[in-house]
Amino acid sequence: MREGRSASFYWLAAFFVAFVLFLYGPMIAIVLLSFQGPTGGMTFPMNGVSLHWFGKLWSGGGIVDIKSAFSRSLQLGLVVMALTVVLSTLAGLAFRKKFFGQNLLFYVTVASLIVPSIVTSLGIALQFRIFDDAIKAYAPAFISDEWTTGMGLFSSALGAHLTWTLPFGLLIMFAIFNRFDGRFEEAARDLGATPWQTFRHVVLPIILPSLVGVGLFGFTLSWDEIARSSQTIGEKNTLPLELQALTTTVTTPEIYALGTVTTGVSFLVIGIALASILLLRARQAKQGSDAGKGML
Numbered sequence: 001m002r003e004g005r006s007a008s009f010y011w012l013a014a015f016f017v018a019f020v021l022f023l024y025g026p027m028i029a030i031v032l033l034s035f036q037g038p039t040g041g042m043t044f045p046m047n048g049v050s051l052h053w054f055g056k057l058w059s060g061g062g063i064v065d066i067k068s069a070f071s072r073s074l075q076l077g078l079v080v081m082a083l084t085v086v087l088s089t090l091a092g093l094a095f096r097k098k099f100f101g102q103n104l105l106f107y108v109t110v111a112s113l114i115v116p117s118i119v120t121s122l123g124i125a126l127q128f129r130i131f132d133d134a135i136k137a138y139a140p141a142f143i144s145d146e147w148t149t150g151m152g153l154f155s156s157a158l159g160a161h162l163t164w165t166l167p168f169g170l171l172i173m174f175a176i177f178n179r180f181d182g183r184f185e186e187a188a189r190d191l192g193a194t195p196w197q198t199f200r201h202v203v204l205p206i207i208l209p210s211l212v213g214v215g216l217f218g219f220t221l222s223w224d225e226i227a228r229s230s231q232t233i234g235e236k237n238t239l240p241l242e243l244q245a246l247t248t249t250v251t252t253p254e255i256y257a258l259g260t261v262t263t264g265v266s267f268l269v270i271g272i273a274l275a276s277i278l279l280l281r282a283r284q285a286k287q288g289s290d291a292g293k294g295m296l
Contacts, residue, residue, distance in 0.1 A: 036048065036256075054257045081218035088214050089173060091109075091169075128150055151233070160231075173210075177207075242258075
């Protein structure tokens, strides 16, 4: 005989459903309202269904220059992603061996996860203001009359975003190399491989699916970052800052269309990353199977 489910199961199931709705309900509402008709408002009920607000958003004559803001965020996210992958990999390899100041470097790296984001951005902004004053005072010949500050997308903002993404990348690399079988490297060295060949042909293919995850962290954390960007971005805003600035002044569903676009990009990147991981693992499994058949 099959016993029926207890009452606690249904209470927990209801709690789980309520929790999921609490997390994703606002996002679902924004996505639905972004498809309002041309005469639709900011709340339910919907007045028709159309792509009117998406068209107005991309036309360039709406509440924000979506193309420029989107381009800036995309460029910054891609650069942060690449640097996070490269620097995290190099740091993970370096931390496999003992060196002087190892613990201090680790604590300094992960400290930015503890320090409030706004404090980190204010500190970086203060450093660049000091740098600007020093340039104007001691090296005026190296700057033009139109130059105002060294703060910008790929200077202060890039550094601020890396203080957020690198600790995550480093912790992931620690987890990867803690379960990495060093016998693969020993076998490669016994066969005469150089350190670079060992990394290129042995280590990298094994850790590559995990590096895709590190890149995913780097891009998505940069793409959605507001606090660290707010004080360090310079004269032009990224897309999340534009979106934040519009939340108190916008009066049309265009802002919902903008939120849907930014959310869609995040989900697209996550989907590409997961598909890449699955393909790489399938390729590794096939290569391992082919190698086993070759030995037989």
